[in-house]
Amino acid sequence: MSMIEIEGLNVWFGHGPDRVDAVRGASFSVARGESFGLVGESGSGKSTILRAITGLAPDWSGRVDIDGQALAGGKRDRAFFRKVQMVFQDPYASLHPRHSVDQVLSETLHLHGIPDIDARVRRLLDDVGLGGRFRFRYPHQLSGGQRQRVAIARALAGEPEILLLDEPTSALDVSVQAEILNLLTDLREEHKLTYLMVSHDLAVIGHMCDRLAVMKDGEIVEVMGVEALRAMRAEHAYTRDLLAASVAPGAQPV
């Protein structure tokens, strides 16, 4: 059974003449344990799909099933957030500047109603490769990559089954990006996670995902497997353009 099943999803912002249709008739499904990518330019609606799933974009129609359960409107219950968590793009903006790492993680664990918080915080920090010495630091004392690790630890606190990753590495340097992507690969294996990952970088999606959907102007123009992507077998003209712009000429293997 599929973990995420989306059919005919429309998401819009505003009303009446100001209405903007950000996503139109998007359909795809993500199997349990699969890693699925959404690519497209800014404004193509890829992040909006994640926001609709988590209830951050409450105006939507269509069908969204998470693990067989249909979602409705913009309200999500506690059980939903135990199952689905999101990692945001900018680790500089997604952590409270005046909360220490310990506070961030303890509060999240408390909200999930998880007992034995002290031991769990330590475990979480180990899981994301930070270790205990980062526990009482504030975000400004951490580098971008370390902050993103904290954000990932926070997402993992409730032991979710699905992680929604919204451009998790696009604010980071390439060497740090490699570390975070490796961490995400490891975590997916260890915790049997399902990923729905948004990125504008085809190479990152090609590295992380099994299948992907290409979006343009709010619509999914193509759903393809990663082998087809690597072999440059794109059906849609737009995907071919994206591929041509993403593959570096001169990048010959040495």
Next chain:
Amino acid sequence: MSLLDVENLWVKFPTRQGVVEAVRGISFSLGRERLGIVGESGSGKSMTGRAILRLIRPPGMIEADRIALEGQNLLDLSEKDMRAVRGERISMVMQDPKFSLNPVMRVGDQIMEAYLLHNKVGKAEARKRSLEMLDAVSIRDPERVMRAYPHEVSGGMGQRIMIAMMLIPNPQILIADEPTSALDVSVQRQVLNIMDDLVKQRGMGLIFISHDLNLVSEFCDRVLIMYAGRIVEVCDADKLHQATHPYTRGLLNSLPRLDQPRAKLEVLSRDPAWSEAPSVGGRA
């Protein structure tokens, strides 16, 4: 003679914890070519660009034996003379057009201002030149864009407007600091091609600062790779993928590649010796 010659450039910031050295004694020259400066955040690449224009605000300090623009040492100039250099002889395009355009001034007025500041001409002439310049950066509807405010144009268009504004005084050197990082890949190409054409047509020198190795290797003639405020390697852009320094190699290998799938990406392990090693000279 080269257009720009930089010798032993340092940029320092005194802080409560001691002096932070953002750029540590680098030397390079720029001819009529496209010179790329790559490095990670904090490597000092942007500070190098700003130091050339003396745009480091106190308490930050710029020290150099020489920053010579066609033989004239910019460090000897008064602030007033320096203002005549900025824009007219060396200009700079920054990363995000959202922050570098004046939000409460029409695009047309801003471009015309740039032209009028450096040329003693009437408004009608400035307007005509501005329209031509917008046309040169492939803006299809220049009349409308002239009347628009910056929030009414897209990011790609905003960056093209910035390029138009920076090139209208016809400078000899353009410093582009991550000019396309805020743009989508498809728009990125377009903006780069426009910049490339203009730079070539006018025989300008271009300093292209970026964190994107692939972009730089494709777009530039020569590349300086910076690490911890020093130049660790200099190479021809088309040979960047055969670079030898472990830092450059590490950066290249940490990129995911569509044509070479791997289960795990290579992680850069930093050697403290890299930041201790003396800077490599970047003269052509």
